Amino acid sequence: MASKDNRIIQFNPQVKAQKDACSSLFQIPELKEQNIVGKKLVEARKKMKLSQKDMSAALDSYGTHVSAGAISKWEKGDSFPSVLQFLAFCNICQIDNIGEYFLGKTAESAEYSPELSQKGLNILQTLKEVLIASGQYTPPTRRRITNFAEEIEKRSMRISNNLASAGTGNFLDEDQFTTEDYPVSQIPDGTDFGIRISGDSMEPRYVNRQVVWVQQCSELNPGEVGIFIYDGDGYIKEYHEEMPDEDEYDEYLCDGVLQPKISLISYNEKYAPKVISPYCRFEIVGRVLN
Secondary structure (H helix, E strand, O other): OEOOOOOEOOOOHHHHHHHHHHHHHOOHHHHHHHOHHHHHHHHHHHHOOOOHHHHHHHHHHOOOOOOHHHHHHHHHOOOOOOHHHHHHHHHHOOOOOHHHHHHOOOOOOOOOOOOOOHHHHHHHHHHHHHHHHHOOOOOOOHHHHHHHHHHOOEEEEEEEEEEEOOOEOOOOOHHHEEEEEEEHHHOOOOOOEEEEEOOOOOOOOOOOOOEEEEEEOOOOOOOOEEEEEEOOEEEEEEEEEEOOOHHHHHHHEEOOEEOOEEEEEOOOOOOOOEEOOOOOOEEEEEEEOO
């Protein structure tokens, strides 16, 4: 094949095969659409029992600042980490074979084992030294890589076996709790126990199987998210109050005092507000702190 300046470029079938393998593996539109990388980032972080806040602190220790909100965007597929941030993340989560972990396979064949010449190694070392000097990269010690998870202070927390938004609301029965260890930095002040969410009614802020931290109380301010028992079932919703309409006054009068009309609001717009009937049992279990 001739180039534009009439030089002859020799066809190399081995190079073409490697390029074809890579192009079939790294289909960027598919990776973005299915959020494959983001899901694997979540999986790796949770395997290390790190919150997004913990991961932010860990990345800081590697010399690259990333907020918990930015990590959330990575995991949702709204944005992507830089190369240095990605490599630091993989070090923290002890991901050795990046291609295997994130894609389930690698582009290289079994007999393909690329090696750098001494010149290439020298170039890499020079780039590393430049990055260290610029302050954009701090090489981790082996101990910091392998022992980071163990160094995080943990706390044993009671987690309710009853799921919010599913099943009965026996959240406070002592025999309905198990104990799990969580990083102290992940647990807000005032937490009494945790409850695992079921369903998608509070997405995108709270997602299915997420543990939310609860402060036990019997009253909430409008706009606060709480855990509730209504007609025997448990819910996680935003608490809302309003004055009843005139034709509803009789329903909301209690000992001559007009009571507010209570609604429980879902963040997911496909779910309509749940208006609390004054004739059914309703109880505020606690305030969600995260």
